[in-house]
Amino acid sequence: MKKVLLLLANGFEIFEASVFVDVIGWNYIDGDKSTQLFTCGRTKEVNSTFNQKIIVDCTFDEVNIDNYDALAIPGGFIEYDFYNDAYNEQFLEIIREFNKKGKIIASICVAALPLGKSGVLKGRKGTTYNKRSGIMQKQLKDFGVEVINQPIVIDQNIITSWNPSTAMEVAFLLLERLTNKENKEAVRELMGY
Known part of the structure; x- marks a missing residue:
């Protein structure tokens, strides 16, 4: 079973x-029934953007990176304190550890900024x-990132x-990386995309 850790900062966007x-x-x-998702x-x-609350499966302190195959990070709003958690050292260290082990990291919108801040x-x-x-692109560039002005960038x-318009495609790309292209296309078809 491939496990995905959905890393949530306060102020995350529910849609993403x-x-x-x-x-x-x-x-x-x-x-193909090979994936599961867990929240952290x-x-x-x-607390999400627009004040919806969710209970997560584990906290930063409890997460064991070795138990997961991929990391998914939605963006969020500064008005809901997204960067207080997203720039928290524990949040950044989780990102670094996933990258150090060569695991997939999928981010949407401003979730790229903590990736930049972490140094990965x-x-x-x-x-x-x-x-x-x-x-935001300038902020990402200030972290030493070569910013490419296109909807999705894979490095x-x-x-x-x-931005949020790319969210579904990022999730499908993550699924493809975890399984294969044929399975991703089958799921996309079942979902009506």
């Missing part, structure tokens, strides 16, 4: 998290939120994307 839950879940039920946050209760994208290609005069084991 939900695509990972749905694609990995659909695969577990109707695909700094505390057991994590230094000297590599990536992208992030592309609206509002490219402010070795890391997937980054530029």
Whole structure:
């Protein structure tokens, strides 16, 4: 069984998290049945953008990276304190450990910024939120990332994307990397995409 850790910072975007839950879940039920998803946050209760609360499976302190095959990270809003958790040293260390072991890391929108801050994208290609005069892309560049102005960028084991419109495709790319292209296409068809 391939296990995905969904790493949630307070202020995460529900839509961006939900695509990972749905694609990995659909695969577990109707695909090749080889994937499961587990949630992780700094505390057991994590507050999303727009104040929806969820209870996670484990906290940063409890996570064992060796138990997972991939890391998925949704972006979030500064207005809901996303960067307080996303730039937390434990959050960044989880990212570093997944990268050190060559495991897949899939991020959506501004979730690329903690990847940049952690150092795993230094000297590599990536992208992030592309609206509002490219402010977030400049921040990513300041972390030493070669920012590519396209919807999805894959550099070795890391997937980054530029806004919520890319979310489903990032989740499908993660599934393809965990299984194979044929299985991903079968799940995509079942989901109506």
